[in-house]
Amino acid sequence: MSARLLPLLLLLGSNVFMTFAWYGHLKYRSSPLALAIVASWGIAFFEYTLMVPANRLGSTIYSVVQLKTLQEILTLVVFAGFSTWYLGQPLKWNHYAAFALIVGAAFLMFYE
Template structure:
């Protein structure tokens, strides 16, 4: 059970770091671009410290396509909260509808009609 949950927990943590690395600087647009880039690289280092082990461990129990799907769903969930909470840009109905379609696609990624 832990072998299935730990990679997801690590991907969750890595996505939090990466969301801040990619979008956190948008709250500080007065900072020079070079500073934003260096700060993003620094944050991304910690993201990789979680993401690489997550994928190594996760590939023992999930296919790489499933791992990527898990990562993308986590990214959307984290970004939705980040956008609203940190950047103050709430999501609209069409964003939720688009996310729902992506979750439906993720369901199909894990659906195996031949599995018992």
């Protein structure tokens, strides 16, 4: 696998776990908050098992600023799908416009 692609795949996987850890409990609002916190911590453990190697490997290829920017873009992509698919809250035109501006800003991180 390409050395440039592996950190991105690990970041993508970690973002899936973290999105569920942060927002998955919103589908179960009747569950006790303490249970939501413990479950989120458990899910976050798996996020860390992907995020730490992604950052370790990725920092040999990308600058730390570029790596963080890639992570944020992946977070937006994962969150957009999660919001629509899992929570049933589709994005509106202004959300897409705001995300596009963020992606445009991220482009500047890689412009030399």
